[in-house]
Structures are given as C-alpha cells and as structure tokens.
Amino acid sequence: MREATELESTVLGVVWLRGPCTAYVVRQEFLLSGSAHWSGSAGAIYPLLARLEQHGLIKAKESEWGRGSKKEYSVTRRGMTALRSWIGPPLPEWTAAPTFDPVRTRLSFLGALQPEQRAEFVAEAQRNLERELGRIRALVTSFRVQDDPYEYLSLVGTVHELEGRQRWLEEVARVVSSYDQ
Template sequence: MPDRPLSDLESVILGCVAVSGPATAYAVRRMFLDSPSARFSGSAGAIYPALRRLEQRRLVRSAATPTGARPARAYSITPAGRRELRAWLQTPLTPEAGFADDPLRTRMLFLSALSPAARRTWLDEAEACIRAQTGLVDDHDAAHSDDPWMTLAHDNTRRLNRARLRWIAEARKLISGS
C-alpha cells in the first residue's frame, strides 16, 4: 500500500481503536453513529474499508471474536499504529484548521440576499439548531462521564456554541438596526 498520510477519518478510527481497546468494526461504527458530531460518516461504506486499509498498513490487527451468529473480527492497535496515532496527534495544526467547514458562518455571509423577516427566521432556526446540538453533547457527556478527554472536547463545543449564540444576538441587532 502506498506510503501516504492517513486521512482524518482513518486517524480518528485509529484513535477509536486505541482508546476503546479491541473493537469490532460494528463497535467502531457505533462510536461514530452515537457521536453528537456529524463530521465523519458512520456508514459501513466508510468505516469498514478504512479499517481494512489500516490493517493492510499494519496499523491495526484483527482477530476472530465470538459475537453470536455472525463471525466478527476485533481490531486492536499495533505498535506501528500507536506511533502513527501519536504522530497525527502531535502534528501542528495549520491556520486553516480554524476555518473548518462551518455552514453557519458560510450562510451568514449571504444573509443580505434574504428579506429582514427571512433573516430573522433563519437566525431563529440557527439558534434552535445550536441549542439542540448543545443538548446532544450534554446527553453524550452524561453517557460517557468516565472519559475526561471527551468531556473536555465537549466543553469546547459548549463554549463555541455560547459564542455562536452571542454572535447570533449581534446579527439580530444588525437586522433591527440597533
């Protein structure tokens, strides 16, 4: 297999396997599906091929595991996989990382194309979405309160969402002219 850098999805899967211990592909998939983040697809068409690529590169290994009627394989991280994960974690972020895909920010750029009433409606819906996302993060945190790093990551989401709500309040002032 070519010596190319891992994709972000592959790196995140490697991290999931490292943190969870031996995990079936289905268990890794559940981690994505249960996450409040929609950044990565939890589809079988994304997770299973990525795990195969990681195994081909000897970053994870699998072993048959009894799981019931269907045969399954449990994946665990290899020493090479741990080195790769550490290298990914220690790679400095670029300034572009702060401009991750943000549909809220992108759409805000073009709100002038809407009437003031439509802008208010859009802001109401954006606020409701942010509050719902915060609720999902709180629920996920409650179910995983034993993981301080996940709690810290979720705290970042809550803080960003509070800043977004203040930002939406500023946009409302702009619409009302005050």
C-alpha cells in the first residue's frame, strides 16, 4: 500500500484516542476542532474508515441501531504499529518547516493595497487574532489536564503559535505605520 496521507494517519490517531467509537464521533472531532484544515466531511471520513478497515489497521464491532446498524471502530495491533511509526521518531524533515498561514501569505502582497487599506488590514488581523486567542485560552482554562496531558499540550501549542503571530503583527504594525505615516 502507498504511504498513508496525513488525514488517514490522523483519523487512525483519533480512533485510538476516542475508540471504540463511531465514524460520527471521528467526524465531530474534526468538525469541532476549529481548524480550517480539517473539514471532516462525510465524503472524506466514511470511505477513509472503510479503507483503514480493509487494510487491517482498525476493526469494527457492529451493533444494532434502529432498523440498521452502528459501527464502533477500534485500532488493531497492526494499526498501533502503523500509528507509532507515523508519529515518530523519526520525524520527516518537512514537519519542521513553517506552516501555511493565510494571513502571512496575503501580507506578502500588501504592497498591492493603498496605505489606508494596509493599515486596516493589519488592524483587522490583530482584532481577529485577539478574538481567536480569547476563545482558545478559555478552552485551555476549562480543559481537564489529567484527562489527556498530550491533547492539552497540543491545545497549548495553538496558543503559542497565535502568540507568535501576535508578536509578529505588532512588528508589522510598527513597520507599516512608519512606512505610510
């Protein structure tokens, strides 16, 4: 089999973390993650889980549900090996590269705007970021660390990333206003 995609491996991880669980639960994990990267569309998740099962990385236990049935997936031993080998170490080199940040991408073309628009772009980015940081810090506060320290640390990682972006936008604001004063 070809190498697993990031989505496939991540789904495998979610099944391990939440399992035994249904496809529905896996979807919710992505839908509620608040990330633009993970859509969690049914058309992606259902066939993907079927694929993982075919390859013996997860197994389903069917139980009755109304007229139909409901499938609870859990990770097999082969699946655990695959999961561990995906997580690393070793980590693929590309994982150290900067991520895709849509604000940063747009900013490289800021010269295409008028000075007033430039200032407003930066101000709006700062406001949006502030709001998002508030939202996530509230999540951090309400998180029960003992439930899963690694999920907690992962969430804390998003805070650090956004704080980095915040420092950057402060620098950007200074430079932009000094250029356009």
